[in-house]
Amino acid sequence: MIWRRSDGEPIAHLRHHAYIVWCVKLWLDQLVTCSYDLSVALLRFPDNDFLREPTLIRQITGPQEWSDAMSLDQRGRFLVTHNDEEYTLQIWDLYFG
Numbered sequence: 563m564i565w566r567r568s569d570g571e572p573i574a575h576l577r578h579h580a581y582i583v584w585c586v587k588l589w590l591d592q593l594v595t596c597s598y599d600l601s602v603a604l605l606r607f608p609d610n611d612f613l614r615e616p617t618l619i620r621q622i623t624g625p626q627e628w629s630d631a632m633s634l635d636q637r638g639r640f641l642v643t644h645n646d647e648e649y650t651l652q653i654w655d656l657y658f659g
Contacts, residue, residue, distance in 0.1 A: 564615075564616075566613065573615065574614075574615035578601075578605075579595065579599055580597070580599040581599035583595050583597045584596055584597065585633075587635075587637065587638040589636065589637045590610075591610045592606055593605040593606070593607070593616050594634065594656075601622065602621070602624065602638075603621040603622075604619045605617060605619060622656070624641075627645075627652065628641065628654075630643045630644050630646070639656055639657060640653050640654065640656065641653070641654040642654075
């Protein structure tokens with residue numbers, strides 16, 4: 563759910579993930595959300611109007627390794643996962659092109 567800051571009225575109810583969303587990034591007119599359902603979604607606000615509901619542009623579902631995701635960069639392009647067995651980090655390029 564997205565609420566208007568000035569009065570708390572709902573602007574949009576986003577329902578594109580099947581499980582808990584753990585990260586949300588806003589960059590210009592682009593909204594990127596990551597969920598524990600292993601998916602990442604790219605949404606855009608129409609005409610840079612943040613008072614209108616964003617449109618889902620693309621949603622991708624990653625491999626099982628994404629369940630160990632721990633960070634998303636500022637623009638929502640790179641996802642970082644960790645491996646508990648090898649003590650390594652992987653950086654995934656989520657370019658939505």
